[in-house]
Amino acid sequence: MKRARIAWAGAVHEAIEADGQLELLTPAFKGRRVTFDEVVWLPPLAPVDRARTVLALGLNYADHAKELDFKAPEEPLAFVKGESSLIGHRAFTVRPDGVMFMHYECELAVVIGKPAKRVKKADALNYVAGYTVANDYAIRDYLENWYRPNLKVKNRDTCTPIGPWLVDAADVADPMNLALKTTVNGQLTQQGSTKDMIFDVPTLIEYFSSFMTLMPGDLILTGTPDGVVDCQPGDVIVTSIEHIGELTNTITAAPKAA
Amino acid sequence: MNTLPHLPTGTVYGTLLNFRREHALWAPRMNEAPYKAPPQAPVLYIKTANTFTSSGHGIALPRGVAEVDVSASLGLVAGEGGAIFGAVLFNDVAIPHESYYRPPVKFRCVDGFLGVGREVVSLDAIGGLAGLGALSLELRVHGVLKQTVSLADLVRDAATLWNDVNAFQSLRPGDVLMLGTDCLEDGTRPRAKAGDAVEVSATGFKPLVNVFVGEQP
Numbered sequence: 001m002k003r004a005r006i007a008w009a010g011a012v013h014e015a016i017e018a019d020g021q022l023e024l025l026t027p028a029f030k031g032r033r034v035t036f037d038e039v040v041w042l043p044p045l046a047p048v049d050r051a052r053t054v055l056a057l058g059l060n061y062a063d064h065a066k067e068l069d070f071k072a073p074e075e076p077l078a079f080v081k082g083e084s085s086l087i088g089h090r091a092f093t094v095r096p097d098g099v100m101f102m103h104y105e106c107e108l109a110v111v112i113g114k115p116a117k118r119v120k121k122a123d124a125l126n127y128v129a130g131y132t133v134a135n136d137y138a139i140r141d142y143l144e145n146w147y148r149p150n151l152k153v154k155n156r157d158t159c160t161p162i163g164p165w166l167v168d169a170a171d172v173a174d175p176m177n178l179a180l181k182t183t184v185n186g187q188l189t190q191q192g193s194t195k196d197m198i199f200d201v202p203t204l205i206e207y208f209s210s211f212m213t214l215m216p217g218d219l220i221l222t223g224t225p226d227g228v229v230d231c232q233p234g235d236v237i238v239t240s241i242e243h244i245g246e247l248t249n250t251i252t253a254a255p256k257a258a
Numbered sequence: 259m260n261t262l263p264h265l266p267t268g269t270v271y272g273t274l275l276n277f278r279r280e281h282a283l284w285a286p287r288m289n290e291a292p293y294k295a296p297p298q299a300p301v302l303y304i305k306t307a308n309t310f311t312s313s314g315h316g317i318a319l320p321r322g323v324a325e326v327d328v329s330a331s332l333g334l335v336a337g338e339g340g341a342i343f344g345a346v347l348f349n350d351v352a353i354p355h356e357s358y359y360r361p362p363v364k365f366r367c368v369d370g371f372l373g374v375g376r377e378v379v380s381l382d383a384i385g386g387l388a389g390l391g392a393l394s395l396e397l398r399v400h401g402v403l404k405q406t407v408s409l410a411d412l413v414r415d416a417a418t419l420w421n422d423v424n425a426f427q428s429l430r431p432g433d434v435l436m437l438g439t440d441c442l443e444d445g446t447r448p449r450a451k452a453g454d455a456v457e458v459s460a461t462g463f464k465p466l467v468n469v470f471v472g473e474q475p
Contacts, residue, residue, distance in 0.1 A: 050307040051269045055363070079361035080304035082269040084430050117369075142426075145293045146301040147274065147361045155302075156426050210321060211368045212308045 002165035002245070003130070005046070006039040013037075017165060041089035044132055044166040047112065048217040054081040054160075055208060056107075058134055060151055060223025061091075074075050076199045076207050079147075081087075081155050081221075083138075089164035091250040093137055094157070095233055101140040102231055102251075105224035106182045106239035108175065109134040110201055111166060116214040124205035127214070128169040133218050133247040134221045135161040135239045138228075161239075161249040162219075172243060176200050179242040180225060184235055192225025194241075265321030265374055267312045268432030270333065271423070272350055272366070274301040274358060276413045276438030276448050284358075285444045292359045298424050300414060303362055305350070305436075309372035313466045317351060317370040318355075318473040319452055323379035326371075326470070327352045327447040330407050330458040334416060335378050336429035342420060343353065343431075344380040345390060347466045349373030349458045354447070373468040384462050387417050397448055398457045404448040407440045 002017035007241030013029070015022040021033040025060075045052070058077040059070050087093070095102050129201060137159040142152040182190035194200075199207065204220055231237055233253040240246035275281050275297060288296040311317050319326060329350045337343030351371040355362060369422055384390055395407040414422060416437060441447055450456050452472040459465040 012312065050310075051266065051308040053308065077360060078363045080306060080363060080367065082271070082304060082433070084269065084428060084433070142299065144295070144297055144299060144301075146297045146358055147303055148359060149361070150299065151271075151302040151304075152299040152426050156427050211364055212306060213369050215308070 005042045008039045010237035043086045052083045053218040056221040057223035061225040063226035085160040099141040103228035105136040107221045108132045110220040112214045112218040116209040119209040121202040121206045128164045165245045190227030270305040270434040272303045272436045273438040277440035280441040305372045306367045316471045325449040328450045330397040331436045333434040333436040336433045344378040347375030375466040376464040
């Protein structure tokens with residue numbers, strides 16, 4: 001099942017994909033179908049009753065580590081993001097004025113399904129509710145070597161599109177063998193496969209759950225492969241992962257100061 | 259707003275190197291590798307929700323860790339419209355780490371590693387930002403004073419830090435921005451081991467107490 005969370009007709013609804021349309025699950029409209037163009041797409045994540053933990057990985061594909069001139073890490077290079085940077089499918093991401101290098105990062109996002117503490121690798125995928133696509137934008141101009149990558153690079157408002165679908169884990173036969181790609185204005189710029197992760201999803205769940213309890217709805221953004229390029233206002237970025245979805249985002253300029 | 263027990267509903271951000279003493283101790287190294295330059299933006303980290311521990315509850319030491327850093331901090335709680343609503347006491351716990359180069363997830367996001375004060379005290383009740391800047395936080399282990407932290411000694415005062423952080427990430431109602439933690443004269447922080455009762459207090463706030471315990475096998 002592919003699940004979405006949308007705003008339509010003045011309210012937020014859960015929906016599922018059905019024959020290229022959205023089928024609403026809300027009791028009052030249950031079974032009603034709406035088109036993709038009729039709705040506002042929200043992050044495909046049910047609300048949680050505590051702050052959502054959003055973990056992310058740097059340098060988790062050997063080719064991307066090389067591209068950025070780093071040797072592959074010996075343990076996961078993890079950082080944390082706030083939920084407030086998340087936005088939905090078909091949304092706008094702000095490029096600040098005057099920056100030189102802002103790039104997308106197409107990433108497989110893991111959504112945790114049940115409390116996970118000291119989970120072993122062999123058992124780890126049983127703790128996954130599903131998968132979605134995240135675009136973990138970075139603005140390299142703001143990189144500093146203090147708790148790097150620092151939050152000004154990685155935790156900006158509008159800079160983490162996620163969606164469009166949460167795909168049930170049961171429907172993803174092998175999360176470690178999915179093709180990823182990114183297009184900018186229709187032109188292919190990034191290509192890879194989740195099989196090239198340095199630390200795969202089971203390893204990451206074992207690593208994090210060894211010291212922190214992961215809860216339903218928590219996220220792990222698993223890093224991005226080679227092929228990041230600068231994005232300018234007006235550029236349409238589509239980050240897609242085989243069987244999971246195509247996440248569209250448009251870069252927009254910062255509003256002029258009043 | 260006097261919720262008992264209080265736990266943050268939003269994201270909790272911590273701030274590194276925001277006390278003049280620690281900043282000065284680090285200054286000679288700031289231009290060396292791997293840092294190569296002093297920090298420009300506020301250096302932030304996130305305390306994930308699995309770290310939140312109410313006052314009166316125990317904090318477990320992870321296996322193989324005999325002592326942890328304990329730190330008195332004050333967190334600004336965001337209200338509506340980007341304003342500061344109030345403040346909460348925290349005991350910001352970390353596994354001691356020498357390097358500030360990589361994000362400190364495994365040192366700071368361990369289960370239980372944030373003691374949370376009993377209440378959000380409104381900014382008005384502590385005399386606004388001026389009153390807040392005049393506060394001192396005290397940290398005691400088994401009743402013995404180990405550290406006094408003056409909020410007059412911040413690199414970025416509360417208003418400046420709030421504005422600099424909100425310039426790129428909007429703090430939403432319930433989010434918390436901690437002002438930072440100070441070190442002792444030698445650059446270390448007070449430590450706690452299993453059995454220690456650690457109290458963080460400040461005028462106008464109910465004391466925050468957490469007892470450290472060995473982790474269940």
